[in-house]
Amino acid sequence: MLMLERWGRAMARRRWWVIGAALAFLTVGGVWGSLAFGTLITEGLDDPHGDGSRALVRAVLLVVVFGGVAALSLPPTIGGLAVLGAFSALRSAEQEGSSRVGGVYAQAADASYARGRWDEAVAYADRLDQELLANPSISYLHAVAARIAIHRDDRETAEARLRAGGFLNPADQGRWAGASGPVADALALLAESRGDLAESLALRAAYLDLPPGPDRAGRCDEAVYLVRAALAQGEPALAEAAATAVAADPDPSPHRSLVIRFCRALVAADAMELHSVAADFGHSACLHHRALALEEVARVLAEQGDLAGARTACTDALAAWLDLGATWDARRLEARLRSYGVRRGPRTVCRRPAVGWDALTPSERHVAQLLARGMSNPDIAAELFVTRNTVQTHVSRVLTKLQMRSRIELVQQAAAIGETEGR
Known part of the structure; x- marks a missing residue:
């Protein structure tokens, strides 16, 4: 390092x-x-x-x-x-x-999203000025932020980010979906969140129109999203086509190999292999993919009648989603498994409030705890391995959500914060 x-x-x-x-x-x-x-x-x-x-x-x-x-x-x-x-x-x-720090921020935002460090991804995207974000080669960062907003059940913010990127014009959506993986995923997620599953599947199916080669190999994650959507909507042939396509591209990278295993396990409804894939994604810190795989373990076990196993897998998947702050995905999982008679108990996943301690994302809570200990921004940046500007973004959001005027107030309430976190 x-x-x-x-x-x-x-x-x-x-x-x-x-x-x-x-x-x-x-x-x-x-x-x-x-x-x-x-x-x-x-x-x-x-x-x-x-x-x-x-x-x-x-x-x-x-x-x-x-x-x-x-x-x-x-x-x-x-x-x-x-x-x-x-x-x-x-x-x-x-x-x-x-x-060239603007380009570095764009790369860092991509990496943070892939690793499940979603607060950092948004913070890096927001460090870029509007003129730079208007550049077609970087404007996709609006879609990165929109994906996170949808996962966190904030469709209003997602729509605003996609609108700012110019991605909501129906006449241009097909072109954008073909040109950018994050945009294609964000548009498909938005359609799904609105209940338009057919439109979501159509947007994801654009992956099959990409020409074989390194460019498509670099968008291999879209194959997983397409296989899941196709199976959920009773289109096994489409799922098989996606699994075949992703395996055909000449890239031996470990991540892509995991994606290929994921797709094949989905098509085969192989719960044991899906669980193994989830573990391997966890080892490589691909937390979003790990949560997806755990959700599919629960779904496959429920379909096969193993309700006890499905309930255990459901608990693991819910924990994985909630660790990311992905309340929308957690509620989707509960709804999917409820039809099989699998419930996790009386507690339900609620939409995140706008203010108060419960409004903070996991990363923001961590920053708040460090602030309460009296740590400076440079010290927090070193602790979390992020930039000072990213820490400042987190601090501003923490103070806004906690309705405090300064970090001094937060330090003064350190004991109360410790009690809240220990609940």
């Missing part, structure tokens, strides 16, 4: 770091290792301003996030440090005024 941070700071002065890092990533192999190599060579060496921090962060995130920790041939703990090192390099770029 410290080495990666030094790279982020010294890249402009020591070009041999670029070459060394690029060759290291090339040894990883696969699409993402090769892309990381190309990123460092083209952006790190061919940079008239000598600013290679963005290239380094992009390369690390490409391999670790999309290629998976196993792609680095490192133990998971060391791979996790590589992720943290990438964010450490991002902080260095921000503090030193990198001219």
Whole structure:
């Protein structure tokens, strides 16, 4: 991690770091290792301003996030440090005024979403000014924020973000769905949240129109979403087509291999394999995919008549969704299993309130606890491995939701916060 941070700071002065890092990533192999190599060579060496921090962060995130920790041939703990090192390099770029920090924020937002650090994903997206967000190559970040809002049962915010990105024009939705995975997923989620399952499935089916090759391989997650939607709506042939398509693309990355296993297990209704896939997604810190897989374990067991097993899996899936703050997904899961007679008890999933301690997301609660201990923004940033600007965004939201004027009030109420968290 410290080495990666030094790279982020010294890249402009020591070009041999670029070459060394690029060759290291090339040894990883696969699409993402090769892309990381190309990123460092083209952006790190061919940079008239000598600013290679963005290239380094992009390369690390490409391999670790999309290629998976196993792609680095490192133990998971060391791979996790590589992720943290990438964010450490991002902080260095921000503090030193990198001219390309906007692009770094976009990469960090993508990585944070993939890892289930959704508060950080929104914070990074919101750091970009409106002029930059209007750029078609970055405007998809509105869709990243919209996906999170839908998962957290805030459709109003999701619609506002999609509208800001220009994605709600019916005439353009097909084009956007074909061009951007996050936009396609956000539009499909929005349609599903409105109850329009046919429209949601049609948007997801656009994945099959993508030409085979590296670009489609990079959007392999959409195959999982399509298989799930097709099976839920009684379209097994469509589900089989998606599972076949994702397996045909030439990318041996660990993440894509997991996605292929996920799709095949869904089509085969193999609860044991789905449970194994969920565990492997958990090991690689893909928390959203882990929750999806656990939900499907519960659904398959319920369909097969194993209500006791389904109830246990339902409890695990609900915990996974609620850890992400995904109340919409948790309520969907309960509704799906209720038809099989599987209930988790009298307690129900409620919409998150607008103010008060219960209004805070998991990340915001963590920040509030650190604030209550009197920690400064730089200390919190170091504790959470995020940038200081991200911490400031969290602090502002915490104070607004707790209806406090300053962090001093929060420190003064530290005891009450501890009691609330211990409930």
